[in-house]
Amino acid sequence: MRYLTAGESHGPQLTTIIEGVPAGLPLTAEDINTNLARRQKGYGRGRRMQIEKDQVQIAGGVRHGKTLGSPIALVVENKDWKHWTNIMGIEPIKEEENEIKRQISRPRPGHADLVGGIKYGHRDMRNVLERSSARETTVRVAAGAVAKKILSELGIQVVGHVLEIGGVRANEVSYRSLKDLMEKTEKSEVRCADETVEKKMMEVIDNAKANGDSIGGIVEVVVEGVPAGVGSYVHYDRKLDGKIAQAIVSINAFKGVEFGIGFEAARRFGSQVHDEIVWEKGKGYSRKTNRLGGFEGGMTTGMPIVVRGVMKPIPTLYKPLQSVDIETKEPFQASIERSDSCAVPAAAVVAEAVVAWEVANAIVEQFGVDRMDLIKENVERVREYARDF
């Protein structure tokens, strides 16, 4: 499967076309909208989220609630567009009107403005920020919602949640099951399962905001029910952990990724890292621990996939950092209209979506048929085989 996205942050709409989704998958706008709404929530967001109410229009590939096997086209309208029709017009403009189009010549440190401007020759850096904006993650979540539907048909669940904000860390065993994790994070304003740290996380965000600053954190995605052997060790670009790592770091503002105990593995002996193998009649193989986060040799082990990503603080700050006006070459102190102070809770939903996409894609590729019912049969057969291997 593959998908492309198009659309600017303050343009008329965001679009994705998803190709290769098997036929016969139950899919409704509601399945996608619930995920879009989850992405919009979360403490620390700016005023833009009060303007938008993301709703998908399915514009192709689905009939009577089931996928057809043809490309799926999804569209999400930008409600803010009506305030930007002048600045974001599609038609060419007359030279004398140029001034009212509010050129951006002051790049923000940490955002894509300056480098994107140099790369594409955009002296009006609005041409960069419109597309580098994380508004685009809306349709990545829409594509991820389709992936999640495929996974749920196969008994595979995916949940993204917040582990840390600004140094305040959740207790990692604060949930009993994936269902419990999902319910707890849905109730939490910061999408964190540990109620004891929720208020502290909100305080950290409040403080950052009060100081005109921003704050980042760590999100975790857990996937349960994936059969052993998804992905492959035979070639670098078929390793599923590698694909997931790329997907996580592709999220705006994400700077690092780890699986299981991750970077902590550098400080432990092998006997305290590798997960011992056990076998039980009827259940098959499992591991006593899951420190490697569900991967060996680029393949799933059958244990839960546990992957984390670190999000840097939002670059647009009310407290200005030094930068240079590209027209005058003079230093300036930036002033801004609006921004998120913290988007880690929203990013947990984006991370969930991109991980779901990679896992679903690997499964569809591996159990490669065009029909959902046959994929289900194939996955079941492989699960059975693995149990008694």
Ligand SMILES: Cc1cc2nc3c(=O)[nH]c(=O)nc-3n(C[C@H](O)[C@H](O)[C@H](O)COP(=O)(O)O)c2cc1C
């Ligand atoms: C959900 C979400 C919301 C974001 N909101 C903002 C924002 O309001 N202001 C901002 O400057 N950056 C925001 N960012 C981060 C920027 O999009 C990101 O830093 C920028 O695209 C540059 O990419 P890089 O940080 O990966 O280098 C957000 C990121 C995510 C995932």
Ligand SMILES: C=C(O[C@@H]1CC(C(=O)O)=C[C@@H](OP(=O)(O)O)[C@H]1O)C(=O)O
């Ligand atoms: C619009 C979204 O996030 C935006 C991501 C973003 C950025 O620079 O990444 C900047 C802000 O845009 P604006 O300047 O219009 O407020 C965020 O609101 C969204 O998540 O849907």
